[in-house]
Amino acid sequence: MQILVVDDSALVRDMVTSIVVNAGYPQPLLAKDAREAKAHIKRSVVDLILMDIQLPGVDGLQLTRQIRRNLKDEQWIPIIFLTIKDDPDYLAAAIDAGGDDYLVKPVNPVVLLAKVHAMARISNMKAALDETNLQLNRLTQIDALTNVINRRGFDESLMHSWRLHRRNDQELCLLFLDIDDFKTYNDNYGHPQGDRCLRQVAELFKTCLRNESDLLARYGGEEFVIVLPNTTLRAAEKLAQSILLKLAQERIEHQHSHVAPYITASIGISTTRDGASTAQKLLSQADRSLYKAKSNGRNQICCFEDIEQLATDAEL
Known part of the structure; x- marks a missing residue:
């Protein structure tokens, strides 16, 4: 599963990279802002995004809305927000923007990996369903x-x-x-x-x-x-x-x-x-x-x- 880490902190990017790589996932794609993140999404197949909400310029909430608006349903990418704000209203705003989950920094490695594993299962199930639907569509085409x-x-x-x-x-x-x-x-x-x-x-x-x-x-x-x-x-x-x-x-x-x-x-x-x-x-x-x-x-x-x-x- 290809993971994209979007955070303006090099320290956080390195920490998240270490966690997911040690768990057996490939080296993640890294972006420090919305521009770099969109470039990765455009030229690569991204399966999961771990994103800071507070980004320079276009913040994580705006970027998520853009991703959801620009990508078709069959290109759904799960998004987990990483943020320092532990606020219910902030959580609600993140989910409303199109996020799928929410973790507060500093991130607990065990909790982060549990979330990643869960999203991987969902992503794999969707891929299998997409393949089945493709085969059914072929019968009518x-x-x-x-x-x-x-x-x-x-x-x-x-x-x-x-x-x-x-x-x-x-x-x-x-x-x-x-x-x-x-x-x-x-x-x-x-x-x-x-x-x-x-x-x-x-x-x-x-x-x-x-x-x-x-x-x-x-x-x-x-x-x-x-x-x-x-x-x-x-x-x-x-x-x-x-x-x-x-x-x-x-x-x-x-x-x-x-x-x-x-x-x-x-x-x-x-x-x-x-x-x-x-x-x-x-x-x-x-x-x-x-x-x-x-x-x-x-x-x-x-x-x-x-x-x-x-x-x-x-x-x-």
Whole structure:
């Protein structure tokens, strides 16, 4: 569990750090004011905040209201206030601002750890409930034609994978796939046959997934996406190559294609290693890579890092 300690006293920050680290928790994030605290929350997954109420500038009560207002319900972070004021009205104000508990300084290490353990249990229970709800939502977010996740389900699943990527600091890859010349396929073979082709291609894509963590979704029309949590770029490239190979082996007839006499696909790949700061930017990078693969002649793979390298070489 990642803890954020917000206190303008270096002595208090060091004391709290010593207590939680000795209890087996990771090194906490440290902030001396609201600005540093918000920066940590923005770039890291925070599971618990231990916060002084009397902070310079924006105090702990104001900061808590801002956190509760800016974060969605599924990003709830428990907040325990640490303060020198042992006053019932102050306690009421702290809870009303959005705090979850209240401890008076100097903090008793045993009491602090008991509170932290309690919040950890609640946080773990919420995480398990969120995962269960995600699985239930997926059952209602299936594309009726291809029997894979639909666009809405993809959006939610990508955000879930993104949060896991940030929490665990593991590489996340995304494949954007487009069936080549599919409009021409529909124009010549008819839409009913086009629907059958989409179902066949979706089934082929599914056979290339490695485990239950990999997720295939229909993005729209003849476009598909594959989310690959905890996956290196090289592993993502290998999966993409297996897709192109299976399409070549399957040889789904497409005599009107400008690429080959069978169905082919273009694939763009992006990875969090390329500096995407949000899930949407990761998707945008995969989309740019797909466009490059199509402009290069289709039936091929393009990685975002290759686009970046070409741009760098051009500048040199």
